Amino acid sequence: MRKFWVASGIGIGVCLTFVALLVVGTYSAAAGLAGGARQGAVGLVKGAVPAVYQPLVERWGNLCPALNPALLAAQLYTESNWKPDALSHADARGIAQFIPETWATYGVDGDGDGDRDIWDPKDAIPSAATYDCQLAKDVAQVPGDRSDNMLAAYNAGPYRVIKAGGVPPISETQGYVKSIRSLEKSFARPVGRVAPAQQAAGAVYFAQKQLGTPYLWGGDGTAADNGRFDCSGLTKAAYESVGIELPRVANDQYNAGSHPSRGELLPGDLVFFSDDLTNSRAIRHVGLYVGGGYMINAPFTGAVIRFDKVDTPDYFGATRVTKDGAEALPERSGSTSKP
Structure with missing residues (x-):
């Protein structure tokens, strides 16, 4: 993360x-x-998300208006390549690459088994969606595209997005937003024909x-x-x-x-x-x-x-x-x- x-x-x-x-x-x-x-998305392209995770991405990707299943899939793919045991040098853990401090606040018991397991995709994927949607609320009054602002808050924090009045002029943040929105198209089932x-x-x-x-x-x-x-x-x-x-x-x-x-x-x-x-x-x-x-x-x-x-x-x-x-x-x- x-x-x-x-x-x-x-x-x-x-x-x-x-x-x-x-x-x-x-x-x-x-x-x-x-x-x-x-272009647009009404669902996920068949096979783009590993079958074991597709129901979770489809369900939780519709948690709030700023999110959609293809966008959530693009984030998870970018963060971990769908690997539930991924561990970064910064101690970001699991398929959604939460650091422990963030997980302690935003981790949820997605499968209702009584625990919040950072390594379990059935908890981590719902938690990623929940975190995204909370960030979308935090920057809801900021002008511009609500999904772009949500992603910018994910990368740079809500304060920087609010202060900048949109995606802040930080190269890493701007690159992150552009990359995820581009990757979103590779997970989305196209509406109409794809341009040559x-x-x-x-x-x-x-x-x-x-x-x-x-x-x-x-x-x-x-x-x-x-x-x-x-x-x-x-x-x-x-x-x-x-x-x-x-x-x-x-x-x-x-x-x-x-x-x-x-x-x-x-x-x-x-x-x-x-x-x-x-x-x-x-x-x-x-x-x-x-x-x-x-x-x-x-x-x-x-x-x-x-x-x-x-x-x-x-x-x-x-x-x-x-x-x-x-x-x-x-x-x-x-x-x-x-x-």
């Missing part, structure tokens, strides 16, 4: 033509979406140039890797080529933007695969959609970067990457690549 206050190499030329046709055709079919897209991504075509262009390159576990395409990639290394490099820095791991890349439905996929969308379709943290593979039901991906050891079909039983979902979404992602240490 951060606060100031307490595929194969044969026929590459044909493949490139195939990609070009898919990209042009799919973008043509999607013409006009950018101007008419609208401007950098998508460049990412596809990069990926298509890698067709036929042998797979390498942990490969980032560097000289030391002989230009080889694994799945998330390829997608990371593709978006890095257009100025967007993605995390290294596939399941973290999932939160880099909003989530179009299968019928709304456009070239450049990241497409994800998992053996557990109820939990985005279990994602094990990612590819780059190119249109027509196909993706470019680095599949597994012994294979090459190639086209594969998206429609498989382990298809999890998709992410339309945005620069703001990628920049909002918390840094994860000690991560390794998914295959």
Whole structure:
């Protein structure tokens, strides 16, 4: 709790033509979406919150008008990556990263078992929502967006928000508010279509140039890797080529933007695969959609970067990457690549 206050190499030329046709055709079919897209949340995207925590987030995320389930999910993901045993260097504890002094005042017995356990998500998630809503009350008279002011109070304290008449001019606080509001979109079920991504075509262009390159576990395409990639290394490099820095791991890349439905996929969308379709943290593979039901991906050891079909039983979902979404992602240490 951060606060100031307490595929194969044969026929590459044909493949490139195939990609070009898919990209042009799919973008043509999607013409006009950018101007008419609208965003909002009426619930959580399926699988974005681990299934074991989703009922708690849905219930307590509606505790007050300044909060919603997607916003609460974004906070919890940022604070702990859904780890109930998370412990920070500042002694912030549990899935909601409460420090003991704050917990003593705001911790609640969310599951009604007679205790308030900082390590138990059934107590910690309700406590996080309760704390958020108390902060929203504290700054209710401050002008501006009530959710922004609530988040600013969470990070810098209510006094600073009241004194500033809104989000205070503190870089950490402003960054915290922006990051959580951006991440909120990655947990929210969109209302209407998701706007196309401007950098998508460049990412596809990069990926298509890698067709036929042998797979390498942990490969980032560097000289030391002989230009080889694994799945998330390829997608990371593709978006890095257009100025967007993605995390290294596939399941973290999932939160880099909003989530179009299968019928709304456009070239450049990241497409994800998992053996557990109820939990985005279990994602094990990612590819780059190119249109027509196909993706470019680095599949597994012994294979090459190639086209594969998206429609498989382990298809999890998709992410339309945005620069703001990628920049909002918390840094994860000690991560390794998914295959």
